[in-house]
Amino acid sequence: xxxxxxxxxxxxxxxxxxxxxxxxxxxxxxxxxxxxxxxxxxxxxxxxxxxxxxxxxxxxxxxxxxxxxxxxxxxxxxxxxxxxxxxxxxxxxxxxxxxxxxxxxxxxxxxxxxxxxxxxxxxxxxxxxxxxxxxxxxxxxxxxxxxxxxxxxxxxxxxxxxxxxxxxxxxxxxxxxxxxxxxxxxxxxxxxxxxxxxxxxxxxxxxxxxxxxxxxxxxxxxxxxxxxxxxxxxxxxxxxxxxxxxxxxxxxxxxxxxxxxxxxxxxxxxxxxxxxxxxxxxxxxxxxxxxxxxxxxxxxxxxxxxxxxxxxxxxxxxxxxxxxxxxxxxxxxxxxxxxxxxxxx
Amino acid sequence: xxxxxxxxxxxxxxxxxxxxxxxxxxxxxxxxxxxxxxxxxxxxxxxxxxxxxxxxxxxxxxxxxxxxxxxxxxxxxxxxxxxxxxxxxxxxxxxxxxxxxxxxxxxxxxxxxxxxxxxxxxxxxxxxxxxxxxxxxxxxxxxxxxxxxxxxxxxxxxxxxxxxxxxxxxxxxxxxxxxxxxxxxxxxxxxxxxxxxxxxxxxxxxxxxxxxxxxxxxxxxxxxxxxxxxxxxxxxxxxxxxxxxxxxxxxxxxxxxxxxxxxxxxxxxxxxxxxxxxxxxxxxxxxxxxxxxxxxxxxxxxxxxxxxxxxxxxxxxxxxxxxxxxxxxxxxxxxxxxxxxxxxx
Numbered sequence: 166x167x168x169x170x171x172x173x174x175x176x177x178x179x180x181x182x183x184x185x186x187x188x189x190x191x192x193x194x195x196x197x198x199x200x201x202x203x204x205x206x207x208x209x210x211x212x213x214x215x216x217x218x219x220x221x222x223x224x225x226x227x228x229x230x231x232x233x234x235x236x237x238x239x240x241x242x243x244x245x246x247x248x249x250x251x252x253x254x255x256x257x258x259x260x261x262x263x264x265x266x267x268x269x270x271x272x273x274x275x276x277x278x279x280x281x282x283x284x285x286x287x288x289x290x291x292x293x294x295x296x297x298x299x300x301x302x303x304x305x306x307x308x309x310x311x312x313x314x315x316x317x318x319x320x321x322x323x324x325x326x327x328x329x330x331x332x333x334x335x336x337x338x339x340x341x342x343x344x345x346x347x348x349x350x351x352x353x354x355x356x357x358x359x360x361x362x363x364x365x366x367x368x369x370x371x372x373x374x375x376x377x378x379x380x381x382x383x384x385x386x387x388x389x390x391x392x393x394x395x396x397x398x399x400x401x402x403x404x405x406x407x408x409x410x411x412x413x414x415x416x417x418x419x420x421x422x423x424x425x426x427x428x429x430x431x432x433x434x435x436x437x438x439x440x441x442x443x444x445x446x447x448x449x450x451x452x453x454x455x456x457x458x459x460x461x462x463x464x465x466x467x468x469x470x471x472x473x474x475x476x477x478x479x480x481x482x483x484x485x486x487x488x489x490x491x492x493x494x495x496x497x498x499x500x501x502x503x504x505x506x507x508x509x510x
Numbered sequence: 511x512x513x514x515x516x517x518x519x520x521x522x523x524x525x526x527x528x529x530x531x532x533x534x535x536x537x538x539x540x541x542x543x544x545x546x547x548x549x550x551x552x553x554x555x556x557x558x559x560x561x562x563x564x565x566x567x568x569x570x571x572x573x574x575x576x577x578x579x580x581x582x583x584x585x586x587x588x589x590x591x592x593x594x595x596x597x598x599x600x601x602x603x604x605x606x607x608x609x610x611x612x613x614x615x616x617x618x619x620x621x622x623x624x625x626x627x628x629x630x631x632x633x634x635x636x637x638x639x640x641x642x643x644x645x646x647x648x649x650x651x652x653x654x655x656x657x658x659x660x661x662x663x664x665x666x667x668x669x670x671x672x673x674x675x676x677x678x679x680x681x682x683x684x685x686x687x688x689x690x691x692x693x694x695x696x697x698x699x700x701x702x703x704x705x706x707x708x709x710x711x712x713x714x715x716x717x718x719x720x721x722x723x724x725x726x727x728x729x730x731x732x733x734x735x736x737x738x739x740x741x742x743x744x745x746x747x748x749x750x751x752x753x754x755x756x757x758x759x760x761x762x763x764x765x766x767x768x769x770x771x772x773x774x775x776x777x778x779x780x781x782x783x784x785x786x787x788x789x790x791x792x793x794x795x796x797x798x799x800x801x802x803x804x805x806x807x808x809x810x811x812x813x814x815x816x817x818x819x820x821x822x823x824x825x826x827x828x829x830x831x832x833x834x835x836x837x838x839x840x841x842x843x844x845x846x847x848x849x850x851x852x853x854x855x
Contacts, residue, residue, distance in 0.1 A: 219629070239616075239637075253594070260619050264626075269633050271584075272617035274605050281609075284564070288614055292584075399805040426805070456801065460744040460771070 180223040189217040200267065201236065240483065241271045241289035243282065243310065245324075246302040250454070251472060255300055255322055258476025266484060268295070276302075286310060290317075296483045300324050304335040305367045318486035322479040323472065325495060332486070333495045334479050336470035338368045341500030342375030345421045345449040345468050348502055350383035352510040354419030354447055358391035360405040360431060361423030369394060369423060372451070376421055391417060395427075402430025410438060418446055419508075425450035425457035425467055432461050432507060447508040463506035470500050525568040534562040545612065546581065585828065586616045586634035588627065588655065590669075591647040595799070596817060600645055600667055603821025611829060613640070621647075631655060635662075641828045645669050649680040650712045663831030667824040668817065670840060677831070678840045679824050681815035683713045686845030687720030690766045690794040690813050693847055695728035697855040699764025699792055703736035705750040705776060706768030714739060714768060717796070721766055736762060740772075747775025755783060763791055764853075770795035770802035770812055777806050777852060792853040808851035815845050 186196035191214060198206050199214035200223075217223075240263060246252040256272070263270055271289055275282035289297065290313070297317060299310055301324035309328040313319065319326075321333040349357050359376045362369050373392065380387045393408065395401040402422060410416050422428035428450030435442050442448055442463055450458065453469035475498050486492055531541035536559060543551050544559035545568075562568075585608060591597040601617070608615055616634055620627035634642065635658070642662060644655055646669035654673040658664065664671075666678040694702050704721045707714045718737065725732045738753065740746040747767060755761050767773035773795030780787050787793055787808055795803065798814035820843050831837055 242617075249598070253598075256617075257619060260617070264618070264630065264633070267633065269616045269618075269637055271614045272587075272601070272605070273609070273615075274602060285609065288609070288612065292614055426801075430805075456771075460775075 180218075180221045182223070184221060185214060185218045185223050188221065189214045201238070236295050236487070237293040238267060239269050239271055239292060239294050240296045240298065240487075241273065241285075241292070241294040242298045242300065243285055243289070244272070244274050244300050245276055245282070245307075246274075246300060249302055251302065251323055251470075252300045254472040255476035255479070258473045259298060259322075259480045262477055262480025262484070282310065286313075290314065296320070296487050298322055298479060298483060299326070303366060303368070304338075318483055320479050320483050320486070322475060330493060332482065332492050334475055334482070335495070335497055336368075336472070336475065337497035337499050338371035339375040339378075340497075341451065341468040341470065342372035342421065343379045344500060344502040345451070345466075346376050346379035347383065348466070348504065348508060349419040349421060349447055349449060350379065350385060352419075352443070352447055352508055354417075355385055356388070356391070356415065356417045357385065357419035357421060358388075358393065358409055358417040359421045359423075360393045360395070360402060360409075360427050361421075362394065362397045362427070364394045372423065394423075397424050397426060399426045399430035399433070402427035402432075403434040404430075406431050406434035406438070410435075410440065416446075420446060420448045422448065422450045425452045425454045425461075425465055428465050428467070428507070429457045429461040432463070432465065436462060443506065443508050443510055447510065449502070449508050453503050458503075458505060461507070466502070466504045466506075466508040468500050469503050471498065474498060525563075525566045527568070529566060530559060530563045530568050533566065534559045546583070581640050581832070582638040583612060584614050584616055584637060584639050585641045585643065585832075586618065586630075586637070586639040587643045587645065588630055588634070589617070589619045589645050590621055590627070590652075591619075591645060594647055596647065596668055596815075597645045599817040600821035600824070603818045604643060604667075604825045607822055607825025607829075627655065631658075635659065641665070641832050643667055643824060643828060644671070648711060648713070649683075663828055665824050665828050665831070667820060675838060677827065677837050679820055679827070680840070680842055681817070681820065682842035682844055683716040684720040684723075685842075686796065686813040686815065686847075687717035687766065688724045689845060689847040690796070690811075691721050691724035692728065693811070693849065693853060694764035694766060694792055694794060695724065695730060697764075697788070697792055697853055699762075700730055701733070701736070701760065701762045702730065702764035702766060703733075703738065703754055703762040704766045704768075705738045705740070705747060705754075705772050706766075707739065707742045707772070709739045717768065739768075742769050742771060744771045744775030744778070747772035747777075748779040749775075751776050751779035751783070755780075755785065761791075765791060765793045767793065767795045770797045770799045770806075770810055773810050773812070773852070774802045774806040777808070777810065781807060788851065788853050788855055792855065794847070794853050798848050803848075803850060806852070811847070811849045811851075811853040813845050814848050816843065819843060 182196055186193045196214050199211045244252050260270055273285035275285050297319045299321045304323050306325045306327040309326040309331055325333040377387055393405045420431055428448050432442055432448055435446055440446055450465045450467040453467040458465040458467050482492055527541050531538045541559050544556045589597050618630035620630050642664045644666045649668050651670045651672040654671040654676055670678040722732055738750045765776055773793050777787055777793055780791055785791055795810045795812040798812040803810040803812050827837055
């Protein structure tokens with residue numbers, strides 16, 4: 166559409182919702198629903214209205230509208246992760262999800278500082294947000310944020326509210342561990358060790374449960390000395406290899422590691438001992454963090470927590486809640502296994 | 511202050527700005543200036559008013575106010591980095607800076623997608639933001655965002671607008687490189703190689719200039735075969751060590767690397783050749799990314815771009831611009847050198 170045709174159709178004072186409706190061939194009510202991402206509409210209608218709005222440069226005065234509607238077209242995201250590695254893919258997904266609905270995101274960070282969290286929350290509530298996403302550095306339980314106005318939709322993502330009224334989305338750590346250990350058994354490992362993170366993380370205990378279960382299912386023995394919790398570091402991966410291999414008659418032939426840093430450290434330590442990976446020992450890490458998986462020698466197989474999918478699902482659920490649905494409980498979303506050289510036999 | 515005293519002093523309908531002013535012992539105008547972070551006030555006065563407001567639970571209706579004031583108390587942050595590693599510390603700093611001023615941040619991401627960027631910009635302008643921060647995955651020049659309403663304060667951070675009217679803040683890559691190379695010379699290196707990233711990055715050409723200059727200043731020769739641009743990866747660091755060391759009579763005794771991944775790869779490759787770091791070869795990386803610097807053996811010295819300081823400065827400058835100042839041009843902020851074992855002699 167040329168500029169001339171637009172100006173002809175939309176008048177001098179900038180396009181209005183009437184212009185959008187007329188050009189899209191829909192009623193003003195339908196145009197409003199589409200532009201405000203509420204009500205039920207067919208996707209084609211919504212797309213057509215949005216395309217026209219974009220084309221003619223329609224820009225609603227959101228601020229003025231928000232006083233007259235119940236919605237501000239904003240949501241708040243409150244993080245306690247300093248915008249860290251785990252929450253990044255979640256932010257990105259939320260952002261994509263909300264941008265498509267014409268909703269803007271207020272982003273706040275309050276790393277382990279309840280006072281700061283309170284201050285951010287006050288600010289967000291002052292902005293009359295339509296909904297709130299709470300996310301964290303680790304998926305463990307936390308006390309619910311608040312107090313909040315009754316009815317404000319809230320969702321915890323990669324974080325769990327210690328409160329049955331809330332909705333929380335986390336990765337399914339236990340089944341993620343099962344994917345890894347089942348795979349190691351399938352490629353022929355019979356003595357599978359687990360080198361993992363600190364046990365006060367819920368993810369560590371859940372993954373241990375998955376590890377034990379999969380060993381049983383595969384008919385493999387579980388040696389207590391093959392379960393090694395420790396720090397989340399490469400140095401721990403290297404150290405654990407020393408504990409498991411040096412001077413031992415019966416050595417593991419498979420390693421399930423709590424994260425990719427541990428897995429990388431383990432791979433390096435095995436390399437230095439001239440123990441072949443994956444020939445003599447197959448390794449699977451956790452997180453699928455490409456900085457680690459790709460730089461390790463060999464590249465690491467790893468369990469992906471699908472944090473982007475978690476973020477997209479959170480965005481969709483929050484939209485449903487903003488639309489009036491009540492959704493509660495704890496949902497664990499599936500992980501997937503990405504196989505690379507470290508376990509390819 | 512007890513709840514009783516608060517309710518006594520503030521009445522039944524929740525505290526108002528009048529209550530804040532009365533309790534803080536200032537005029538309503540002064541309270542307003544302090545609460546809205548505009549006008550000139552002594553820091554003590556501002557702090558006192560904010561403390562009272564927090565204590566009595568004063569919460570302005572920002573949305574309604576914004577229609578009657580010129581300010582919405584929001585800024586937009588537009589990233590093209592998918593909330594990546596370089597922009598994280600910048601976000602965090604901006605967030606701290608603005609939160610202290612009672613300003614909320616709209617965060618948008620538009621990775622290499624001009625259509626998406628336009629859409630985000632429209633949305634931000636619809637929210638009547640007071641100012642805009644543009645940030646990116648790399649500090650190279652980009653075409654200015656827009657069109658924007660005249661007078662909207664905009665600042666580019668870790669990104670440069672290709673436009674003399676704009677204000678851009680980037681790290682001083684050239685002087686960062688000089689810090690590294692001067693340090694290598696000081697610890698006794700006389701044959702200093704530079705293993706760096708792709709030359710189409712401005713940072714790579716600036717750092718090369720700093721490298722050459724520092725060699726000249728230290729009276730050291732610059733061997734063309736000692737300058738090796740390549741990918742930003744550990745694998746490139748390992749490969750470059752092969753090129754510089756294997757079968758060579760005259761080997762480098764210092765390596766200045768373009769990032770910490772290259773430096774880590776180089777350190778590993780030297781370790782495998784039983785060449786002692788820092789004894790025979792001292793290494794300095796760039797970025798001071800602790801995931802790499804701390805896991806490398808030995809831990810890596812590195813140049814820190816001080817991205818948090820960059821973010822804080824950007825926040826302060828944007829506040830000044832929102833307050834009415836005109837600020838233009840390109841500012842390069844200093845890097846610092848963090849010395850660890852890889853160059854400690």
